[in-house]
Amino acid sequence: MKSINVFAPATVANVACGFDIFGFAVDNPGDKITLTLREEPGVTITDIIGDDGRLPREAHRNTAGIAIQSYLQHIGRTDVGVDAVLYKQMPLGSGLGSSAASAVAGVFAINELLDRPLTTRQLIPFAMEGERIACGSAHADNVGPSLLGGFVVVRSYQPLDVIRIDTTANLFCTLVHPDIEVNTKDARFILKNEVSLKNTITQMGNVAGLIAGLMTPDYDLISRSLVDVIIEPVRAILIPEFNEAKQAALESGALGCSISGSGPSMFALSRDAETASRVGAAMQQAFLGVGITSEAYISEINRQGPRVI
Known part of the structure; x- marks a missing residue:
């Protein structure tokens, strides 16, 4: 029997100004999966450790399971049988890309087991199917960076166009997860359907500035661009003490601070590990x-994506 263990990193989606189009991966935390090939066809989730029994064990309802199933169907290998054990190493509903990490770990692992018939980039659509199961939307701003590593921009979904930003910026991420839960669907429900032209122009400027700051790198420009005038003001009401925590981060030296994904976790970027810890x-x-x-989790930006462990 052939078996493999894979780690996939947590991610920060939106990155302040980049709602649904920006994301980056972190070194810590992340999810792990163990896949074992078997003779009988089909995908079985044999165990999930660390979820307190909250996640579905049926493969077609599980983010990792459906990602693996979609992959096998695509490559025409429905004859393959696989047992999966999932190790959840981050809080559920945290805004840290937990569902994406599981889907990425699963699809990366099965691709490795089958001697890589697809490139890592080609795995993105199958991991997105896991996101569809988790929150009703097959978005790529978590699975993209979790698979590719580093900072990622989702330029388009039709057709899918995911771009990894090459940056030499030396950044450290602080992730703080308050012990409350924000449902992703609820966080989307409260958003406004219309945005003013003024805020749109401001947000577009910040998006462009953040990309330019990362590519230069220009830390002052990164700091000025980590501002969200559209989503953060609405979602912040779901996180008690959000404004106080953000102000504390900035006063402690962070370049910027905002909501990670749909929350309740918050992220901050700093130029060194000492500042990130203080933040x-x-x-x-x-x-x-x-x-x-x-x-709290302190780590560098993960530039590798998933890895065999």
Whole structure:
């Protein structure tokens, strides 16, 4: 029997100004999966560790399971049988791309087991099917960076056009997950369907500035561009002490701070590990001021994507 263990990184989607089009991967946390080939065809989720029994074990309802099934159908290998054990190593509903990491780990692992008939980039659509199961929308701003590593822009869905931004910027990410939960569907439901021309122009300028800042690299430009005038003001109401935690991050030296994905996690970018750690402590203290405990993760940007472990 042939078996493989794969780690896939958590991700920060939106990255302030880039709603549904920006994302980047982090070194920590992430999800792991163990796949084992068997003779009987089909995909079976044999166990999920770390989810407290909350995730479906049926392959067609599980983000990793459906990603693997979609992949096998695409390459014409429905004769393949595989058992999967999923290790959830981040909070569910956290805004850290938990569902994406599972889908990416699964599809990357099966592609490796079958001697890589597809490139890593070609795996994106199958991982997106996992996102469709998780939140009703097959978006790529989490699975893209989780698969490709680094910073990623989703330019288009029709056709799918995912671009990895080459950057030499030395950035450290602080992730703080307050012990509350924000449902992704609820976070989308409260968004406005129309945006003013003024805010659209401001947001477009910040998107362009962030890309230019990453490619230069220009840290002051990155800092000025990490501003969201459309989504953050609406979603911030779902996160108690959001403004206080953000202000604490900026006062501690962060280049910028905003909501990670749909929340409740928040991210901050800094130029060194020491600052990133100080930022995390300050943000946690802000939440603790109203009795909310939290988890903090400090890491560099993950430039590799998933890896065999």
